[in-house]
Amino acid sequence: MKRTHLPLNALRVFDAAARHLSFTRAADELAVTPAAVGQQIRALEEVLGVVLFRRTSKGLELTEEAVAGLDPLREGFLYFEESVRAMQAGQASHHYTIAVPRDFFAAWLGERLSGFRDANPEVQFALVDGEASDFTEANLDLAVRWSEGPGELEGIMLGNAELVRICAPGQVLQGDVPLIYWQGQPEAAADGAMLSVPDAGQALAAAAAGLGVAEVPSLLAEKWIAEGRVAQWGDPLPSRRAYWLVAPVPQWRQKKVKALVAHLGQA
Template identity: 35%
Template sequence: MVRPYLPLNGLRAFEAAARHLSFTRAAIELCVTQAAISQQVKGLEERLGRRLFRRLPRGLALTDEGLALLPAVAESLDRLGDALERVGAGRPREVVNVGVVGTFATGCLLPRISTLAAVAPHLEVRLFTNNNRVDLAAEGLDCAIRFGDGSWHATHAEWLMDAALSPLCAPGVARRLSQPHDLLSETLLRSYRADEWARWFDRAGLAIPPLRGPVFDSSLAMVEAAEMGLGVALAPASMFSARIARGALVQPFGVEAPLGGYWLTWLKSKAPTPGLMLFREWLHEECRRLAEQPGRPRAPDLSLSSA
């Protein structure tokens, strides 16, 4: 079968219009006229024999064919751009796609990511935050940083640090809390992991009260709610130390529930790239530095030969 010739400009116009769902915004991004974008997309549709967009009174919507085509076009344009940049720079540039649970991203990774450039200036890390639910293969990730016990099917896991959970709340709420029993009269904010508060109360030597209040699929959103005074969150205090230090959050009790830790994971079926190994080595070193700070969780003495 002879495949139709697909013009690069048409593919670029389609990808930009699909991202913005607007010919006008795509034209601004690509520095052409709105009419040019419309014509390029129309030409692409004619070559494919399929409509890619539904024209609506206020914008665009992708057809099923457009939805199917978009990921492949976006990935191909990204890869082409990367290749051209490597050729232009005269040296190889490696990309590492990293999925990361939001608490670790804001509490550990982002404050330190700038130091990676000194170790590996040719390495580009692309971060994709999640709520701990991630599919490495389906999402095209080289690795993922997760919270748990290190047991994920067909996945290699290396421990980064413990992340014991502790109640966190706003200063106004903390003034009502002198002992763990006082939590029984407070709104306890919950994550989608239903057993966390039960295990913390067991650690504190108390029976778990009836739970009320909202359930969050993101610890970041849950802690934001706690900071606003909407209740008490159960989260890893080590990942929110900056907020605690500036007084936005309070850790009212020293009781912590060791329910898991943070792990660097990648598929056993996919050999790690040199870029991933560089990122891995840097990450373990940063976790060791973090663990050396007073009151921080201990980090492992990892032998890099175990890869």
Template identity: 35%
Template sequence: MKKHQLPPLNALRAFEATARHLSVKNAADELCVTPGAVSQLIKALELHLGVALFRRVNRGVFLTDAGRAYLPPVRNAFRQISDATRRIAMPEDAGILTVSATPFFASAWLVPRLKGFQDAHPDIDLQVVSSSALANFSRDGVDAAIRHGLGRYAGLSSQRVLTVEIVPVAAPALVKQLGMPAAPADLTRWPRVNDAERKAWALWFEAQGIEAAGAARGPSFDDSGLLLKAVLTGQGAALLPAAVVAEDLAQGRLVQLSDVSWLEDFAYYLVYPEDSHDHPKVAAFRGWLLEVAQGAPATGAAAGAGKRRASGPRKRASPTFEGLASSPSS
């Protein structure tokens, strides 16, 4: 490599994305190219530098010592370029605020309430981006994200929006067919719709001391919106976040099957870069969101049932409820 000769920008992007995901395929999906193209870019960069950046083991890739040393300055350089570009192209007083939210939360909770934000802040043009992917604030042009997790994200600020309480629900037609369950144990005999990992029902029963729940039969879905659709069409009972099905319960489209609710360890968080905390648009959205969330129903109270939480140690629910993989990254 000639002195002061910079590597190709596309090769650096391929290196950074592959190093972040430790996956050529995921990097290719992010960059909208083929895995073969990513591999070629990385090979070109390694040839340019004269060192190997990755070790390839079976179908996986791992950073070499040189790759680990090279990654932080490359990542910081991209972040600085992105921040500088955003400052020039988007003045601080520009009216567009881009918020990334997971699809189910956006459609079931956020969008129905957005008129209140528009009325309170008519000078801010809110752009909602529906995504379950990792949020990269430097690259994606996102000002804030709403994600489901534990709220601990390195280098980012986060505020809890909603603590997710899980309740069993079903369509009225199925309740009419099978009868309202007299006790949670009755649901072991119901047809059930499952999360992708087929664990949520087992953990819910276990939290209440019900052991004979049987195998997790029935359809499963990796998206909470699809799971909700299956429940609304009478395919079985399901465990869903009470706050996001409150409207369906209130309108009679769903019935809460038990007054036992299960408070998850995970919650929805508003997440954004630490240096955006005092940004006027972010502060306005944060204030409105937290105020609205404080008044949101935490359980399916709209169904008319009193609530009690499951006894025993709290169990962590399946990550299907918006996905732990949705955690933001800087």
């Protein structure tokens, strides 16, 4: 089959219908009607000379022929996306747009980006505040998120999944210890807290000021502990969450992103 004759639009419809096993949900994703999805599937079946879906009492099922072609098809779409991004990058091949929480940038990431730029003086960075920034809307290359894992994205964990309890150096802790709560903690941790702050960075600063004890990510506190700005109280605590460096597969495969990920993963 000549490349110019590849039914790309019909293949895209097939991918959506195969993921949802529903023409209706595929139509919603693609912003078309279910009838249009059915028409594209029938046209694709005619071109390929195979049946792709069977209707059963439980709904749609993929045929063996359809299953055999799905993985290569999806791999091909990923390469299409990567190709488009590579063509769009142009002069921006050394420009990084990163979504990162402010406190994490101040405590850990900023210093490491500086080290990366020392070795790659041509690079430029644009930072977007917030963990929930959309990759497409913000045109992100990477994001740092405080989460239980990468989810549907590719990612690596930065540091360990643990919290440390910190307080002001020399602070005497007796009786009811005043607790500092920040919004990335489970809500149950807010019970009895003396102070509530928006993020772990402010919890760290509040503890350094002698306002109480805070449980913050160890990666965030390690420099302050080493400098004697705060003292660690007790042993580290396991955490379900950690800082994750994440991106969708097409971005993750880019050469420039791989280079920065490798640098940060070793830092």
